[in-house]
Amino acid sequence: MSQPSTAGFLRGTRQKIIAVFVIALLAIGLAVTITYYSFNELLQTVDRLAEPYAKIETLNNFFRQITSLDQELRAKALTNPRLATNTFLQESKALMAQLDTLDNLNWSDSNQHERLHSIRAILQKRNKLFLTYLQAKLSAAQNYSTSYHQQENNNHAY
Numbered sequence: 001m002s003q004p005s006t007a008g009f010l011r012g013t014r015q016k017i018i019a020v021f022v023i024a025l026l027a028i029g030l031a032v033t034i035t036y037y038s039f040n041e042l043l044q045t046v047d048r049l050a051e052p053y054a055k056i057e058t059l060n061n062f063f064r065q066i067t068s069l070d071q072e073l074r075a076k077a078l079t080n081p082r083l084a085t086n087t088f089l090q091e092s093k094a095l096m097a098q099l100d101t102l103d104n105l106n107w108s109d110s111n112q113h114e115r116l117h118s119i120r121a122i123l124q125k126r127n128k129l130f131l132t133y134l135q136a137k138l139s140a141a142q143n144y145s146t147s148y149h150q151q152e153n154n155n156h157a158y
Contacts, residue, residue, distance in 0.1 A: 055105055062098055077134060085134050092127050
């Protein structure tokens with residue numbers, strides 16, 4: 001009599017082990033599938049984000065150009081302020097034209113237009129400050145030249 005209960009118990013246990021094994025295989029298969037698709041989606045997103053964005057590249061080139069022109073103008077202003085003034089005015093017009101072009105691009109972010117307007121204001125302030133600096137430098141150079149000539153005239157008079 002003990003045999004039928006043991007056989008039923010073993011048979012029930014065997015079915016439970018097989019069921020658990022099948023469920024575990026399904027869970028592992030499902031986990032692998034989810035991982036595969038999510039990883040591929042992640043790779044596609046990274047590829048999409050890594051693509052160069054032409055508008056942003058144009059904007060970065062614009063900033064690089066502003067920075068390099070600033071450095072060149074400062075160097076020229078130290079050696080020849082008159083030449084720097086003419087160069088500065090020409091390059092400032094070119095920068096403003098580029099800024100207008102950037103502002104006319106269709107930006108998906110409305111904040112970008114505000115940033116471009118603030119850049120325009122900063123460039124205009126920079127222009128005024130640089131021209132004021134050049135005028136002060138020229139006037140200082142003229143004052144030095146005038147005082148040097150007066151001092152030489154005074155020395156020759158005696």
